[in-house]
Amino acid sequence: MRKKRLGKANIEVSVIGLGGIPLQRLTEEQAREVVKEAVDSGINFIDTARGYTVSEEYIGAALEKYQLRDRVYLATKTMVRDYEGMKKEIEISLQNLRTDYIDLYQAHLIKTEEQYAQFVGEDGGYRALVEAKKAGKIGAIGITAHTASLLEKFMDPEKFDTIQFPYNPIENQGKGLFERAHAHDMGVIVMKPIAGGAFGRGDLSLKYIMQNETITVAIPGMDSVEQVRQNAAIGSDETALSIEEKTEIQGIVDRLGSEFCRRCGYCLPCPQGIDIPTQFLFEGYLTRYDMKDWAVGRYEAQVKNASDCVECGICETRCPYNLPIRKMLKRVVQAF
Ligand code: SF4
Ligand code: SF4
Incomplete structure (x- = not known):
């Protein structure tokens, strides 16, 4: 497994990491085996979130049972934006992950300028992260969107050590952001590396990502030992994409591209x-990730x-x- 330095976070991470979203639909025992297989396959970076229900807890249980904490770097994140709330979130994550140190804590999915202003303001969560870093509870601070x-507006290199953003052959709009992050020595973490399963050929999608030198680590969500083995193998593949592979990727992009956000x-x-x-x-979580309850809950909780x-057509x-x-959008309404 190839490794790369995660920018200013200054840790050497495997180029394939374990994305923690799908662990929540497994039993604790199944999740433990996935985590163990990941580490045995050379993966040393695990990313989860407070929002992924039991994912943090399952990872913590696996690390404890197999004594893996010293073999992995842990990243998690929260959508809480205020100072007091963030302090509590960090403590809960530490407890869930059964550790006294989290390598990377991220602001999860900042969606508006108002949220960002709150997060970095006087009573914002960012201050709590800086204090936690000083206290030795976390190692680095990141942002995801x-x-x-x-x-583009929020990725302040003075504040953040890493960014996390979707990227794959059909969603490659992050390219410019990655170049900018790389130039400022920020680590680049790629989420949705197989487009939430939509890409079909996960191996080709990961290989495509590996060709981009500005990316540090891709974190496919994995829910089986077999999937872990397949994805981890790509992290050791240093060959360039062949003409046939490029043609195949382009074929999939063409098929999916016409109606893919x-x-x-x-x-x-x-x-x-x-x-x-x-x-x-x-919609993707509902139809591709097989996370019906999770997706319906979040879809219905939206104000609009x-x-x-x-x-009106303005968006188009x-x-x-x-x-x-x-x-x-009509298709989305029908799906839900
Ligand atoms: S629908 Fe909106 S977010 Fe999706 S690709 Fe078009 S402009 Fe971008
Ligand atoms: S989603 Fe697009 S078409 Fe629908 S109301 Fe909003 S801007 Fe108008």
């Missing part, structure tokens, strides 16, 4: 207040969802991929 135009966010704001890319994100679209004039957003 799904929308390129927002991350890249989450760039340029369609926003919607006058009805719909967070358009998030509708497609939840796809069903509030009045079909802004989408650089010319997506038929109105038609796609």
